[in-house]
Amino acid sequence: MKKYPLEFKVNGKKYSVEVKPNMTLLRLLRSLGFTEVKSGCEKGDCGTCAVLMDGEPVNSCLTLALQAQGKEITTVKGLGTIEKLHPIQEAFVKYGAIQCGFCTPGMVITAKAFLDKNPNPTREEIREAISGNLCRCTGYQKIVDAIEAAAKKMREGR
Ligand code: FES
Numbered sequence: 001m002k003k004y005p006l007e008f009k010v011n012g013k014k015y016s017v018e019v020k021p022n023m024t025l026l027r028l029l030r031s032l033g034f035t036e037v038k039s040g041c042e043k044g045d046c047g048t049c050a051v052l053m054d055g056e057p058v059n060s061c062l063t064l065a066l067q068a069q070g071k072e073i074t075t076v077k078g079l080g081t082i083e084k085l086h087p088i089q090e091a092f093v094k095y096g097a098i099q100c101g102f103c104t105p106g107m108v109i110t111a112k113a114f115l116d117k118n119p120n121p122t123r124e125e126i127r128e129a130i131s132g133n134l135c136r137c138t139g140y141q142k143i144v145d146a147i148e149a150a151a152k153k154m155r156e157g158r
């Protein structure tokens, strides 16, 4: 199958690659080494493959790589650093919102996009926001606790 040129950025770094038209963004990101973007259902059901595309959350398994032309992709690793975690990442650790961790990259990305739009959400709104992200371990309570705490911290500018 013919390949097409694609230029895009991931976590601030520019990439120029050639991809087949049927390659998904998920497969491309993982092949470039961004294995923090998890492959779950690959059908749009679980949300663990979520990344930000120009600030908007997308399921990368349902996004063709070529749709990223000229766009800026942010994975969970692009949100903070080991030395300085993003407040959402910090809260997930602090509140025990991570067990096996498989859902965590997508949860954190979804939470980031959500809090950017709604910095002072109710717990119900948080539950609604993460309803497309499945977690088989935590029962969601601690995830909601973490997002609520991160929102507070972000509002206070800490
Ligand atoms: S792997 Fe993309 S939604 Fe499940």
Ligand code: FES
Residues within 6 Å of the ligand: 097, 098, 099, 100, 101, 102, 103, 104, 134, 135, 136, 137, 138
């Ligand atoms: S922590 Fe295991 S799937 Fe969510």
